[in-house]
Amino acid sequence: MNFIKKINKYLVEHYPLIWNTRLVWMLGIALLLHVTFFIVGYNYVNTQEDIVAVTNLESFYYDTSVVFVAILLSIIILLVWIIYYLQNNAFKNLYTLKKDTLFTQFCVIFFIFFINTSQFYSFNAGLKLKIKNKFDWQEIDTDIKEFNKLSLFLLQTKSDYNIDNKKYPAPFPLEYSSVIYKHYKNHDISIDTTKSNFYHNNYYYQFYKLDKKRILEDSKKTNLVINKRNNFKYRTVFDVFKYKNLIDGSLLNYSKELYSYGQDSTDSKNRLKFYETLLNKKDEKEIEKTILPFFDLAKKYHVKHNLNKKDWLYLINTKNDYVLIERILNFKPGIEDKERFKSDYYRVVPKYDTVSLAKRKKKELFFLRNDPLTEDGKSAIVRRTEREYFSKIPYCDLGRLDIFFKNVHEAYNSNPSIKILYALIIITFIVSLLLFLFKLTNIKTLLLSFVSGSILLIIILLLIEYVSSYKQNYRNTSFLEICSFLLIGISITIASIISFIRRWKKLITAILFSLTLFIIPLLLVAMISLYEKYERSKYLYQDFHKNTFLIWFDAYGFWVVIGIWLLSIGLYTIPIRKWKGLPE
Amino acid sequence: MNNQQEILIDKAILFFKRGDFSLGYRTLLDAALHTDNVTIFKKVIEFVKKYENQEEDDKSSLIKDFENCANAVKEIPIENKTLIGETILKGSNLVKEYGKNKFVLGPVSVELKRGDIYGLVGENGNGKTTLLTILASLIKNSSGDLSYHFSEGYKDHYDLKSKLVYIPQRAGVWYGNVIDNLKFALVHHGVTGEKNELLVYMMIARFGLWKYKDLKWKELSSGYKMRFELARTLLRRPEIVLLDEPLANLDILAQQIILEDLKMLAKSHVNPIAMVFSSQQLYEVEKVSDKVIYLRNGKPSEGLNLEKEGINQLIIELDTQNSREEIERSFDESQLEKIEFNGGVYILYFKGDISFNSILSALAKKDLNIQYIRDISKSTRRFFVY
Structure with a gap:
């Protein structure tokens, strides 16, 4: 106490x-608060399960009870402070x-106000430090790369194996249009029949690349919607007839990046190169080697699965050009699911029956003689195929591994959202200004300022309503809103200056000062919005491209306004x- | 020409030796404050601690320390200043109107000089507070001229108001203890660190707040709240102080002490202050004021020509158990002009050239039971008679 x-x-x-603002003590309290929240953040997560509880690190604070505790603490501390202040x-x-x-x-x-309401940053820092201490990014990055390689064989989503995902070899990736054979002769179809196309399973296909730049330019000029039925002149058609079997789905089409966190274009390129090399070898042993690390990774990251090499390699279908047989479920099937999917998972196996040739009719013997005979020549060995159903329906539930990698990556690589900082600053600024004005004037002035502000808002709304009804079909109400606000806002700002110079009633000057201090930032935002609208109006039938100033304002406008x-x-x-x- | 500071210190010693310990003590503190010297402050505060810690009323045992202290103060030379009498505020024909057919104050003309004490009297609702607030620049006068002549001028209206000190009848609530509030006030006027603390302690001692320095506002009585306000005011080294009913809610002893303090401070030869205060305590006001302004319906006594009425007439205020007839019988018809009775006291108006002593003699002869008698011929009290 003496201290x-x-x-x-x-x-x-x-x-x-x-002394009056108790700045020293408030700094001390804020420091204590921040240290506490740092410790709470540090102890908030311990395991992979904890980390995947929410979809991003900010949610550990804002989507949990932590935020309520923080708000209550801030309110209590600041209220006590205000009393003293x-x-x-x-x-x-x-x-x-x-x-x-x-x-x-x-x-x-x-x-x-700011230091006593910004506990989020300490909590976030504690959380990130704990994640960094627990999980090494280098190791996780290596594992992500491994998962991405393996993802080709995980067969989780059928659509990932469609030909429109194919990215190698050249000329892929390509777009395609298809039309059912019955309509091929029609006029209004999405295939340019004068150029290369092919027939496959009742459909005609055409693969091509589009000159998108020209499409954009032409659409600006003509205001014409360009689609698959009228974009023929922008197509460079390729003959990919030899890939027609891939249309039904194949591992050769797969190009998806399973986990993108921390992965760049080089990683993506290397991965595709790896796929191409591996698949082209058609070597099951090599593929087996590739999928083997999965079992360790699954154990490490608690991935639930029931995969076994035999069934998995069967589904990969190396011998049959990797044509997609069936997907591996991405969830653990329940009893009902097992019944539903049971018939989909089987392999076709040959079976050999020994058929006695004795007492056979001529016609039967004609067929049986094509089959090999037993050593004694009395029986024929007849081959047939049979469905051998999988003992278990294969599944691999990656669960929230994606969120785990995302959150760990965020812990290492990203800062909290700037929007949170913006919101915090704006709220803090408004509350600080209210308190400041209360300290300088009194509650009566503040309340009257609030009433005046509300009346002005009503006037703006009535003005908009009036002009809109007067000028029928006036659709650009946002323009009107901005202009009305600017008109009234600038009037109040000027009135505040005049009231001071001309010595109007002190109460009126105080109200005008209070209103002006809240209006000034809004005026600035309104002026920029108006300018943007003006710029937009120049691009009536074209895509709007912001000029350098507006791009700069997007980046730094907040700080300029503040x-x-x-x-x-x-x-x-x-x-x-x-x-x-x-x-x- | 004798040095005024030395005279003050000699007076302080004399008061203390005679047994007027409190007066001597306060006079010494005033003299010490004039030095504005940290070493003196330290020495005086040492004495203050001894003085305040001695519980007996008889402080004669401290005379040696007192003299030592007084001699130390005397060693700091303070040149005679000629600030008293300098005009600091001038208001001509000040009028304040509150709308048509509503109360109007004035026209009032005031010229305040350094060292002047103006008393402002009048019944409730006659414009005392309005006049004070106009002089304090808190409200704008409707017409008339008002000018201030501070020793260092003022830069803007805020600066002007910083120099003008107005103490309202109900001074605002403050929080925290006496010391912190006084330090906070003083530090804003550029006195920091050790000197800040010493000066605050000096002022606390000067206004008899020593035992209450750690108390909070709600723990102080009305009298000590007023003393706190005065201490805070004086720390700002004001040149004009305007007080609205400073004696309200004070007991008679507190009133006398406050008035005496105001007089001592206003007449300080180092920093004379122009003071205006309003009060209902007519006699106390008249006792300390250099001039009394009586307001009736917003008009000063000069404007009402009241001053001229009965200017050479003897007017007596009398409180007695005896009847009106008995009073009348005490005087010749030729002497007594009229008697007024307001239910409490009698006001007696006498004709011609008659002295107060002869009235006393006449009353004594008739052996009347007199509770109270006062000559109000020159007092504004006479204006309160209807």
Whole structure:
């Protein structure tokens, strides 16, 4: 307690603003709060199961009870602080103040609010540190690459093995159009019959590449919707007849990247090269070697499966050009599922029957003589095929492994969403400004400002409604909304200046000042929106391309608006100080 | 020309030796405050601790320490200043209108000089607070001129208000203890560190708050709240102080001490202050004020020509158990002009050239049972009679 008293004594005798705002203690409390949340974040996850509980690291905070605890703690701390902060008011007591004291005071309020409401960042840092300590990214990256290689053989989704996914060899990837044979002679079809196409299983197919750049240019000029039925002139057609068997689905078509976290285009290229080389060998032994690591990886990452090499290799179908036989279920089948899928999973095996030739009719003997005979020549060995059903329906449930890799990758490589920071700053700014205005004026002024603001909003809405009804078919209401807001916003800002210069009633000046301080950032946003709308209007029938300024504003506009807002508060504190000195 | 600081210190020693310990103590503190010297402050505070810790009323055992302290203060030379009498506020024909057919204050003309104490009296609702708030620049006058002449001028209205100190009748609530609040006030006026603390302790001692320095607002009585306000005000080294009913809610002893303090502070030869205060305590106000402004229906006594009425007439305020007839019988018809009775006291108006002593003699002869008697011929009390 003595220590606290000593510091307080020093502060009140030297730095009244710091003493009044309890900045030192609030910093201490915030530090404690942040350390606590860091520890909580650090202990929040321990296992892979914990990490996959939510889909991204931010959700560990915002989609759990942690956020409520944090908000409640912030509210309690800040309310207690406000009580102390409002106890002394040098401005209302008309003590001598330097010109920048009020602005500094606002900055301190903002800082205190921000550090006491930003526990998310400490929690997130603790969480990330724990994940980093527990899981090595290098190792996980290697495993992701391995999973991606293996994914070719996981046969999870049939559509992944369609020919439109094929990316190698050249000229693939290609787009294609197909038409049922009955319509081939029709006019309005998606195949350019004057160019190469082929027939396969009742359909005609045409494979091609599109000149998309030309399509874009032409569509801008003509405003014509270009689709598969009228894009013939943009097609470069390729004869891929020799790949026609792949149309029914094959491992040779597969190109999907199972897990993309931390993987770049080189990884993707290498993977496709690997597929091509491996599959072209048609060597089952080699494929077996490739799928073997799966069993270790499955164990390591708790992947549930019932795969066995024999059935799996059968489904890979090396001998038959990797034609897709059946998929491996991506979930563990229940009893009903087993009944439903049982008949789909089988292999066709040859069976040999010994058929006695004795007492056979001539016609029968004619057929049986084609089959090999037993050693004694009395019987024929007749070959037939039989379905041998899988003892188990194969499945491989990768579960939330995708989320696990995503969250670990996020822990290593990404920062929290900038939108969270933006939201936090805006909320903190608004609350700080409200408190600041309350400290400078009183609750009556604040409430009247709120009432005035609400009335202005109603006026804007009525104005829009009136103009819309007056000018029928006026569809561009957002333009009207912005213009109305700008008109009223600028009027209030100008009125606030005039009211101060012309010495209107102090209460009115205070209300106008309060409104203006909230309106200024909105004015800026409205002006930029209006400018963007104007730019957009130039591209009536074309895709809108933002100019350099708008692109720059997208990137840095938030900070510019906040900066100007802060600056305007700084500028307004000068007349506010003078306003306080004016007689009623 | 004798040095005023030395005279003050000699007075302090004399008061203390005579047994007027409190007066001597406060006078010494004033003299010490004039030095603005940290070493002196330290020495005086050492004495203050001894003084405040001695529980007996008789402080004569401290005379040696007191003298030592006083001599130390004397060693710091303070040149005579000629600030008293400098005009600091001038208001001409000040009028405040609150709308048609509503109350109107003024026209009132005021010229405040450093060291002046103006008393503002009048019944409730006659414009005392309005006039004070106009002078404090809290409200704008409808017409008339108001100017301030501070020693260092002022940059803007905020600066002006920082220099003007207005203490309302109901001073605002403050939080925290006495010391912190005073330090907070002082640090804003550029006094930091050790000097800040010492000066605050000096002011706390000066206004008799020593035993209460760690208390909070709600723990202080009305009198000590007023003392706190005065201490806070004086720390700001104001040149004008405007007080609205500072004596309200104070007991008679507290009233006397506050008034005496106000007088001492206003007449300080180092930092004389122009003071205006309103009060219902007519006699106390008249006792300390250099000039009393009486307001009736917003008009000052000059404007009502009240000053001229009965200017040479003897007017007596009398409180007695005796009847009106008995009072009348005490005086010749030729002497007594009229008697007014407001249910509490009698107001007696006398004709011609008659002295107060002869009235006392006449009353004594008739052996009347007198509770209270006062000559109000020159007092604004006479304006309160209807």
